[in-house]
Amino acid sequence: MSFLQTLQGRRGDRVPIWLMRQAGRYLPEYRELRTRHSFLEMVRTPELAAEATLQPTRRFGFDAAIIFSDIMTPLEALGIEIEFAPGPIIRRPLRVRPDIERLELRDDPAPYVGEALRLARAQLPEEIGLIGFCGAPLTLAAYLVEGGGSKDFEHFRRLLRADPDAMHVLLNRLTELSVAYVRMQAGSGAQAIMLFDSWAGLHDAATYAEFGVPYNRRIMEAAGDAGAARIAFALGASHVLDALAEIPCDAVGVDWRTDLAQARRILPGRALQGNLDPAVLFADRATIEREARRVLDAASEVPHVFNLGHGIWPQTPIEAVSGLVRFVHSYTR
Amino acid sequence: MSFLQTLQGRRGDRVPIWLMRQAGRYLPEYRELRTRHSFLEMVRTPELAAEATLQPTRRFGFDAAIIFSDIMTPLEALGIEIEFAPGPIIRRPLRVRPDIERLELRDDPAPYVGEALRLARAQLPEEIGLIGFCGAPLTLAAYLVEGGGSKDFEHFRRLLRADPDAMHVLLNRLTELSVAYVRMQAGSGAQAIMLFDSWAGLHDAATYAEFGVPYNRRIMEAAGDAGAARIAFALGASHVLDALAEIPCDAVGVDWRTDLAQARRILPGRALQGNLDPAVLFADRATIEREARRVLDAASEVPHVFNLGHGIWPQTPIEAVSGLVRFVHSYTR
Helix, strand or coil: CCHHHHHCCCCCCCCCECCCCCCCCCCHHHHHHHHHCCHHHHHHCHHHHHHHHHHHHHHHCCCEEECCCCCCHHHHHHCCCCEECCCEECCCCCCCHHHHHCCCCCCCCCHHHHHHHHHHHHHCCCCCEEEEEEECHHHHHHHHHHCECCCCCHHHHHHHHHCHHHHHHHHHHHHHHHHHHHHHHHCCCCCEEEEEECCHHHCCHHHHHHHCHHHHHHHHHHHHHCCCEEEEEECCCHHHHHHHCCCCCCEEEECCCCCHHHHHHHCCCCEEEEEECHHHHHCCHHHHHHHHHHHHHHCCCCCEEEEECCCCCCCCCHHHHHHHHHHHHHCCC | CCHHHHHCCCCCCCCCECCCCCCCCCCHHHHHHHHHCCHHHHHHCHHHHHHHHHHHHHHHCCCEEECCCCCCHHHHHHCCCCEECCCEECCCCCCCHHHHHCCCCCCCCCHHHHHHHHHHHHHCCCCCEEEEEEECHHHHHHHHHHCECCCCCHHHHHHHHHCHHHHHHHHHHHHHHHHHHHHHHHCCCCCEEEEEECCHHHCCHHHHHHHCHHHHHHHHHHHHHCCCEEEEEECCCHHHHHHHCCCCCCEEEECCCCCHHHHHHHCCCCEEEEEECHHHHHCCHHHHHHHHHHHHHHCCCCCEEEEECCCCCCCCCHHHHHHHHHHHHHCCC
16 A cells, blocks of 8 residues: 555555654754754755755665655744754743734745655655644643753743643744644645654643643644645553544554554544664664564554654664564565 | 641642652742852751752642752762753763773762751741652663763663663662662651652563662662651553552652553552653643543542643743642542
């Protein structure tokens, strides 16, 4: 089955594969591009972003390409300045309500991403899927309030508890932005939209049900209305699988810690995407194949897109990736 | 019920309470001590460590005191140098097998912790429990291989996959150290031993069953043989609750994201400790009481020690803590 057919709920002998962060630092041809261009320059220049998007499919024969960008990219349209080092840094974090209420959608979000999608789609073989993506509002809010990545996101979680109304104002603004952004991507050639809720795992289930689910639902509804297939991915989220079941989507991305059998039970009728531990790609070939088989077997009863359970690591050996793709493509249920 | 009676499986009207990291930076009298002494100086000077241990019970009327120390403290006895800034930093991380095989137990682990426990026990009212603790081998290994805290612990997880035998050698060494350390603490006045597996949440269940559970079991068996009550705490571990059920202990510490009802089902016959989100202490009084009541109600069918679901944050308002203690002590099932 192709990537898109699998998202549509079909199962065949051949399992499609792509890897989160497959366009990135582990790839020599990407590192070569980066000697001449900064990360932001690449994201904002459609020709460069399209090239980075296509590199891994050319080298490995992946079944899908994901647009080279970052979940923070569209925030510029709210007047927020982001730097990358390499994680996102927000020099003026949103810590108080007036800063949040001042946010407004000034421009179309990241039109260069739309242009990059059109360029990539034009160059991709028809059977290879093209994925657009956006960050979940609750994850974007975590970075915006904290000012960057963090172990415990204390400022963010504190604001959520101390002023939940302000948090809802922020989440509403981010959702409006994201709805416009995924519509634009679906209209520019993205056949699937993946929602990254990278910090869903910070929250207990009741908090996630109130501050996460309703906003994710609005974005996924908009992506569906625009004709895109939809993948929801929440990291460290085995304790909120029930809440994820409330989000409309065709597939759920499963992280390496979440049991696929449990995900299957809680999420009937969805395709599953995942979930090999990215650390396994540093093991010997026999171990990689054993662990990949475990993933394939655990998902053999559902439509399954093979993937890692988190983004690929910068030091990953190239041969481990090509071996994995061959192994997955040769696997038959 | 007292703290210790609750760990013994008894339930009464009064729920005991203490808070993880209750001896620490949110407390003015602790910050005052720290103007004159470094963190390591305090840990290594029994009079100072005992004083920091006792401060929170004096101010708030907690039902237990936990020895002022750090999970990295006993590693000195393996010849490993640790700095704190404030998280642990290991300037010479263990990245290759020869470095691991060279480790040997040179001295008794942290005898000053034993002396601090004796001093604290002598000054504590009899009905207040005294807790010693140690880090789980897999969590200590994470810091030792990585060189400090990290988002993804890539070096550590890579070594575990690339050279699992070396990882088992390291875990065995750390377990021998921890067994000696908890015996010493139990013999020095610690009536309960708490095992902190702070990075259990990095691993899928199969990996945790192989690299986490057997070592934790040996430590808890040693603590039990030495006559201490036992609390096992694993952070971000709702996906490995089944594996936690394999570790002998009297109580399981539950983090703020783990559903208490689910923990009750998977861990029958154990007392539960937890699990208010530390961020809730920044909300208004009505919210704190509502959320604390939710925790108390969810655990009302089991022996329950009230606690946070993670360590208290440095900025936490003192009045929120005193209000919480009053509320929990006045709660009746």
